[in-house]
Amino acid sequence: MFQFEMIVEATRRHELREPIRALYRRYTVALGTDSNRDPALSRALFASLDGLMLQFFSHAITADELRDAVRALAAAVRS
Numbered sequence: 001m002f003q004f005e006m007i008v009e010a011t012r013r014h015e016l017r018e019p020i021r022a023l024y025r026r027y028t029v030a031l032g033t034d035s036n037r038d039p040a041l042s043r044a045l046f047a048s049l050d051g052l053m054l055q056f057f058s059h060a061i062t063a064d065e066l067r068d069a070v071r072a073l074a075a076a077v078r079s
Helices: 002-010 012-031 040-059 063-077
Strands: none
Touching: 002 012, 012 040, 040 063
């Protein structure tokens, strides 16, 4: 949750924006490393996972719904 709070705070505090960009770059690079994905696809995958985690942490979805969504995302990427 700290990262989500920091991201929201970066909308108000300009000095936090670059650290957030760097954090997101690290995540998207990590997602693209195993399969040499297009950086745009890595960014889209990360955004999907990030959004799902935010929904889970806010109790908008259950653990089962999170699992099902991640599995569906993985199946979509494999196809």
